[in-house]
Amino acid sequence: MFIVAGSLYVDPAERDTYLASCVEVVRQARSASGCVDFAIGADMVEPGRINVYERWESDDELLAFRGSGPEQEQVAAIRGAEMHRYRISAVEAP
Numbered sequence: 001m002f003i004v005a006g007s008l009y010v011d012p013a014e015r016d017t018y019l020a021s022c023v024e025v026v027r028q029a030r031s032a033s034g035c036v037d038f039a040i041g042a043d044m045v046e047p048g049r050i051n052v053y054e055r056w057e058s059d060d061e062l063l064a065f066r067g068s069g070p071e072q073e074q075v076a077a078i079r080g081a082e083m084h085r086y087r088i089s090a091v092e093a094p
Contacts, residue, residue: 001036001055001056001057001058001088001091002055002056002059002085002086002087002088003053003054003055003056003085003086003088004052004053004054004055004056004062004083004084004085004086005051005052005053005054005083005084005086006051006052006081006082006083006084007043007049007050007051007052007081007082007083008049008050008052008078008080008081008083009048009049009050009078009079009080009081010048010050010077010078010079011048011077011079012047012048014077015042015047015048015050016042018050018074018077019040019041019042019050021071021073021074022040022074025040026038026039026040028065029054029065032061032064032065033061033064033065034056034057034058034060034061034062034064034065035054035055035056035057035061035065036055036056036057037053037054037055038053038054038055039051039052039053039054040052040053048079052083
C-alpha cells in the first residue's frame with residue numbers, strides 16, 4: 001500500500017474552476033479497483049494551492065486508473081506541483 005500526496009498550484013482566480021473540473025475524477029478514483037481513498041481540496045491558507053491525497057493498494061491499480069492522465073485543460077492550468085509517493089510499512093491507530 002502507498003500514499004501519493006502533495007500540492008498543485010494554479011492561478012488563485014481559477015482554483016474553484018479547477019476543483020470543479022476534478023469532481024468526476026474523484027468519483028471515478030474512489031470507485032476504482034485498489035483505491036482506498038482519494039481527495040483533492042482547496043488549501044485553507046494559500047489561495048492558489050490545491051492539496052492532493054491518494055491511498056492505493058498497488059502500483060498496477062494506480063496505473064490502471066491513471067490511464068492517459070488528466071485532461072489537457074487541467075494540465076494547462078497547473079502552474080506547479082510537488083507530489084510524492086510514500087510506501088507504507090505499517091498502519092497503526094493514532
